[in-house]
Amino acid sequence: VRCSPLRFHKYCSYTLCSVSNLVCFAVLGRGLKDLMTINLARYRPTGEQVAIRRIDLESCTNEMVNYLQAELHVSKLFHHSSILPYRSIFIAENELWVISPFMAYGSARDLISSHFTDGMNELAIAYILLGMLKALDYIHHMGYVHRSVKASHVLISVDGQVCMSGLRSIISLIRHGQRARVVHDFPQYSIKVLPWLSPEVLQQNLQGYDFRSDIYSLGITACELANGHVPFKDMPATQMLLEKLNGTVPCLLDTTTIPPEELTMKPSRSGADSGICEGPSTGGAHHSNGEPSSSGSHPYSRTFSPHFHAFVELCLQRDPEKRPSASALIGHSFFKQIKRRPSEALPELFRPITPITGFESTQPQDAASVLASLESGLSHMDVDDWDF
Structure with missing residues (x-):
């Protein structure tokens, strides 16, 4: 099916x-x-x-075109510092070009994959989650549900600005000019996002879901950032659904949730990889704020603050009615540890990772070496999942 570029001129x-x-x-x-x-x-x-996203419109199906149009429509409505902006949208021959700022630290998922493989420092997570909540609060007040909240859709600029992306799956609660209580639509192309989706979205029943499904996904993302991997990630879809519907709750993996005997094992034998809590434990030398007690110890021999645990538990309540709104969570005690601006704190917390910068003044004769350097620096970024 050939798509006429004229369909996109209004965007x-x-x-x-x-x-x-x-x-x-x-x-x-x-x-x-x-x-x-x-x-x-x-x-x-x-x-x-x-x-630059360059999309071959002539090869797109009508379904893809409708999907893209919905994303671009929303992008024109939203104006918030914590949502990735589109600087320009235009047609070049048969291609749709969508221009956005380049986020030099990549996504939060990139940071985990490249360096923080056992999870980030609690303070860094607090900055990221606060930026996400500000974006979600805005999105929800605009009458939308994001439906694709996860670490790969959180992008971080060179100056520490946290921006949410992934608007392609967003859905409006506005129906016939009025705000509906719930929606029932299951997100398209949702296979990659299943571990983050809330029980009420997955079960697809008559009760539907609302903005609080994003809060559950935020809780899963908090576990992803803290543990270095996504809860439920290795489960078949049917088992994942049963676990979520039966009230299985992921948790932060540390000395309070992993039994002491498991912390003495090698990580590959600990059984902690599922991200599902086995039970409380006590004792052992550990540091607060998610820092491991020593470089030779089990990666989860650390202790996150009670405020962080409480925050995650609130987000992952099985009953959506018991989950706080994004605006309420912004005032949670977990965020009291934030004392500085993200631009001052995050570059320190991300060390030794450095942002991808430094090609603004490239001369033609240096292009080959600079390009090789850029490609090396970009090799850790999973950009296919960024959803700019």
Whole structure:
């Protein structure tokens, strides 16, 4: 089915309207069944680093086109510092070009995969979750449910700005001009996001779901950031559904949730990989705020604060009615540990990871070496799942 580019003209904006003003560097990845190419580029007039999604419209099915149109419609409605903006949208021949800022630290998932394989420091997680909550509070007040909350949809800029992306699965609660109490639609292309989805979304019954399903997904993301992996990740979909419907609750893996005898085992034998709590424990030398007690110890021989545990438990309540709203969670005691601006704190907390920067002033003769350096630096980023 051929798609006419004219279908997208109403979404076009011309802040960065000329292809000639963009210098493309590395291909970061591909997506949308290989119909989308993601490029790292520089905007010539300012030297700003940008990411470009180039989508071959003529090869898109009608279903894909409708999916993209819904995303672009929402992107034009939203204006918030914690939601990734689209700087420009325009048509170049048969391609739709979507320009967004390049987020130099990549996604929170990238940070876990490349360095924090057993989970991040609690303070870094607090900054990330607070940024996510600010975005979700805005999205929910606008009458939408995100439905794709996870670490790979949290992008972090060079100055520590936390931005949510992944708007492609978003759904409106507004029906015929009025705000509906719940929706029943199951998100398209949701296979990759199943471990994060709430029980009420997965069970697809007449009760439906609302914005509180995003709060459950936030709790799963908190476990993902803290433990280094996603709870339920290795389970078949049917088992995952049964576990969630039966009230199995993931938890933060530390000295309070893993039995002492397991903390003396090698990590591969500990049984902690599921992210499902086995039971409380006591004793043992450990540090607070999620720092392991020593480099040679079990990676989960650490202790997260009671405030963090309480926060996650609130988010993962089986009954959606018992989960707080995003605005209520912003005031949770867990965030009292935040004393500085993200721009001051996050670069320190992310060390030794450095952001991908430094090609603004590239001269033509240096292009090959700079491109090789960029591709090396970008190798840890799973950009196919960024959903800019």
